[in-house]
Amino acid sequence: MPSDKTAPWTIESVLRWASDDFLAKGIDSPRLDAELLLAHALNTTRMQLILDAKKPLLPGELGRFRALVKRRRAREPVAYLRGEREFFGRSFAVDARVLVPRPDTECLVTVALTRTRHCSMSMRALDACTGSGCVAITLAKERLTSHADATDVSPDALAVAQHNALRLGAYNVAFYEADLFPPHGHAYDIVVSNPPYIASSEIDTLMPEVSRFEPRIALDGGPDGLSFVRRLLEGGRSVLSQEGVLAIEVGDGQAPQVAALFEQNGYRDVECARDYGGIERVVSGVWYTPTK
Ligand SMILES: C[S@@+](CC[C@H](N)C(=O)[O-])C[C@H]1O[C@@H](n2cnc3c(N)ncnc32)[C@H](O)[C@@H]1O
Structure with a gap:
C-alpha cells in the first residue's frame, strides 16, 4: 500500500x-x-x-x-498469465496445454542449425514432442526452404502449435498426432526432440510453477527420466537419412549417460552442447546407415 x-x-x-x-x-x-x-x-x-x-x-x-x-x-507461471513467451526472438502463444518454452531449449535449435549447414536449403526435419511448436516453427522460420514435421501425442498441445505456426507464418511445418514418429516419416536430415525427461519420482519435488501447472505428460520421462531418449535413439535409426543427425535435449547431469547411449546405439560424432548456464543440455550424433 x-x-x-x-x-x-x-x-x-x-x-x-x-x-x-x-x-x-x-x-x-x-x-x-x-x-x-x-x-x-x-x-x-x-x-x-x-x-x-x-x-x-x-x-x-x-x-x-x-x-x-x-x-x-x-505460483501460476508468468508465461501462462501473459499468454505468451519469447523463444529465439519470436513470441509464442502458450497456455496450460503446453510446456513453457525455456531459453535452454534454444541450444537445441542452435545445434540443429549448426549440424545441418550442409543441407540448409533442402533440410527435412522432424521435431518429436513439439508442445507449443517452438522448436519446429523456429527451424522452419530460420530455414524457409526446408520442411519440418512435428509430432505430439497431445491433441491439446497440437492445437497450440498449429495456432503458433499460423500466427508466425510458418507454412513449411506439418503437425501430426503421433507417438514420437509420424507414420509415413523417413529420410530426415535431422530429428530433434525435447522429450519429457524428468524421472517420475522427482516431478513432485520440482518448483510449484512446474509441478502444479505444467502438463505432466510434458515432464514425465519414466523411472530414470530416459524412457523417451531410448526410444528416440532406437527409432531414429529407421527415420534418419544417411548421415542424418539426432539431437536430444537432456536434463542437468544426464548428458554423459545419454552420450554413452548414443554410442551404444551406433551413432557417431557424438557431441554435447552447453546451454546459457554452462550445463550440458543437448546431446547429438550422426547416423551412418550400415553398408550391407
Ligand atoms: C518437454 S515438452 C517439449 C515441448 C516443446 N518441444 C518445447 O521444447 O518447449 C514434451 C512434449 O512431448 C509430448 N509428448 C509426451 N509423450 C509423447 C509421445 N509419446 N510422442 C510425442 N509427443 C509426446 C508432450 O505432450 C509435450 O508436449
Whole structure:
C-alpha cells in the first residue's frame, strides 16, 4: 500500500507492493514478474512503465493487475498469465496445454542449425514432442526452404502449435498426432526432440510453477527420466537419412549417460552442447546407415 493511505496507486507504488509480496512468497524474480504482469494488465511495455512511473492507475487497470497478482501468488507461471513467451526472438502463444518454452531449449535449435549447414536449403526435419511448436516453427522460420514435421501425442498441445505456426507464418511445418514418429516419416536430415525427461519420482519435488501447472505428460520421462531418449535413439535409426543427425535435449547431469547411449546405439560424432548456464543440455550424433 502507498504510505499515505489516501494517495492513489501509481505504477511505481503498485510495482513495489507486488514485488515485495512476490519476494515474501519465495518467487525467484519478484520485480521482473511484477513488471511483466503490470505491463500485460496495462497493455504496454516494461520500458513505458519506467517512463510513466508516477502515473496513477485507473480502477479497471488496478483490478486487472490485482487478479494477475493473485494467480502469480499461487505460483501460476508468468508465461501462462501473459499468454505468451519469447523463444529465439519470436513470441509464442502458450497456455496450460503446453510446456513453457525455456531459453535452454534454444541450444537445441542452435545445434540443429549448426549440424545441418550442409543441407540448409533442402533440410527435412522432424521435431518429436513439439508442445507449443517452438522448436519446429523456429527451424522452419530460420530455414524457409526446408520442411519440418512435428509430432505430439497431445491433441491439446497440437492445437497450440498449429495456432503458433499460423500466427508466425510458418507454412513449411506439418503437425501430426503421433507417438514420437509420424507414420509415413523417413529420410530426415535431422530429428530433434525435447522429450519429457524428468524421472517420475522427482516431478513432485520440482518448483510449484512446474509441478502444479505444467502438463505432466510434458515432464514425465519414466523411472530414470530416459524412457523417451531410448526410444528416440532406437527409432531414429529407421527415420534418419544417411548421415542424418539426432539431437536430444537432456536434463542437468544426464548428458554423459545419454552420450554413452548414443554410442551404444551406433551413432557417431557424438557431441554435447552447453546451454546459457554452462550445463550440458543437448546431446547429438550422426547416423551412418550400415553398408550391407
Ligand atoms: C518437454 S515438452 C517439449 C515441448 C516443446 N518441444 C518445447 O521444447 O518447449 C514434451 C512434449 O512431448 C509430448 N509428448 C509426451 N509423450 C509423447 C509421445 N509419446 N510422442 C510425442 N509427443 C509426446 C508432450 O505432450 C509435450 O508436449
